[in-house]
Amino acid sequence: DGGITQSPKYLFRKEGQNVTLSCEQNLNHDAMYWYRQDPGQGLRLIYYSQIVNDFQKGDIAEGYSVSREKKESFPLTVTSAQKNPTAFYLCASNGASKGNEQFFGPGTRLTVL
Amino acid sequence: QKEVEQNSGPLSVPEGAIASLNCTYSDRVSQSFFWYRQYSGKSPELIMSIYSNGDKEDGRFTAQLNKASQYVSLLIRDSQPSDSATYLCAVIFSGGYNKLIFGAGTRLAVHP
Numbered sequence: 346d347g348g349i350t351q352s353p354k355y356l357f358r359k360e361g362q363n364v365t366l367s368c369e370q371n372l373n374h375d376a377m378y379w380y381r382q383d384p385g386q387g388l389r390l391i392y393y394s395q396i397v398n399d400f401q402k403g404d405i406a407e408g409y410s411v412s413r414e415k416k417e418s419f420p421l422t423v424t425s426a427q428k429n430p431t432a433f434y435l436c437a438s439n440g441a442s443k444g445n446e447q448f449f450g451p452g453t454r455l456t457v458l
Numbered sequence: 459q460k461e462v463e464q465n466s467g468p469l470s471v472p473e474g475a476i477a478s479l480n481c482t483y484s485d486r487v488s489q490s491f492f493w494y495r496q497y498s499g500k501s502p503e504l505i506m507s508i509y510s511n512g513d514k515e516d517g518r519f520t521a522q523l524n525k526a527s528q529y530v531s532l533l534i535r536d537s538q539p540s541d542s543a544t545y546l547c548a549v550i551f552s553g554g555y556n557k558l559i560f561g562a563g564t565r566l567a568v569h570p
Contacts, residue, residue: 376556378558385466385562386562387462387546387559387560387561387562387563388502388546388548388558388560389560390557390558393556393557395556403557435501435502439556445490445492445507445550445556446492446504446507447492447504447556447558448504449494449501449502449503449504450501451500451501452500452501
């Protein structure tokens with residue numbers, strides 16, 4: 346059963362804590378992306394990775410970090426430097442056989458307490 | 459500034475009617491355009507992609523692209539209450555590797 350999984354579904358963070366959001370795909374897609382969605386707004390790109398061991402900053406990378414050690418995995422760390430981290434975080438992937446189409450995981454809703 | 463603009467709505471249509479959702483974008487040379495449906499609290503689901511001028515039909519959905527006017531639309535025929543969702547327009551602008559720029563979305567409400 347192919348797809349993109351994200352965990353946890355809900356995450357609560359205290360001020361000053363770093364938290365890591367998981368994203369895994371078994372679609373054999375090369376490219377993976379992290380987006381953030383705030384209420385009533387469109388998605389904004391945080392980081393993206395086209396191949397293993399390589400990633401680039403998106404439009405709002407400050408306060409976030411990523412790694413891409415395996416093709417299947419693209420975890421996102423929300424650091425204490427991110428001043429307003431409460432949001433819905435979405436991971437997406439894209440494979441060459443699907444042109445430019447990106448497919449999304451179910452998302453992680455992060456709340457700062 | 460690369461922008462994708464959508465009317466936030468809500469767009470309210472009766473069941474069985476045609477819903478028309480519109481999107482404009484700022485980059486004349488953009489080549490790839492997408493419509494996603496997002497139910498409340500859920501992640502976006504790709505429903506249409508369009509790359510060439512004209513119409514593309516898939517079931518009850520028709521995407522229309524006019525590059526000269528920098529305009530892309532989504533028509534939903536025979537609208538159902540289950541179509542009630544937010545519809546996101548997304549564009550890949552020139553010079554950005556597969557970087558989708560999203561509009562803020564149009565909320566559609568289909569009432570029985």
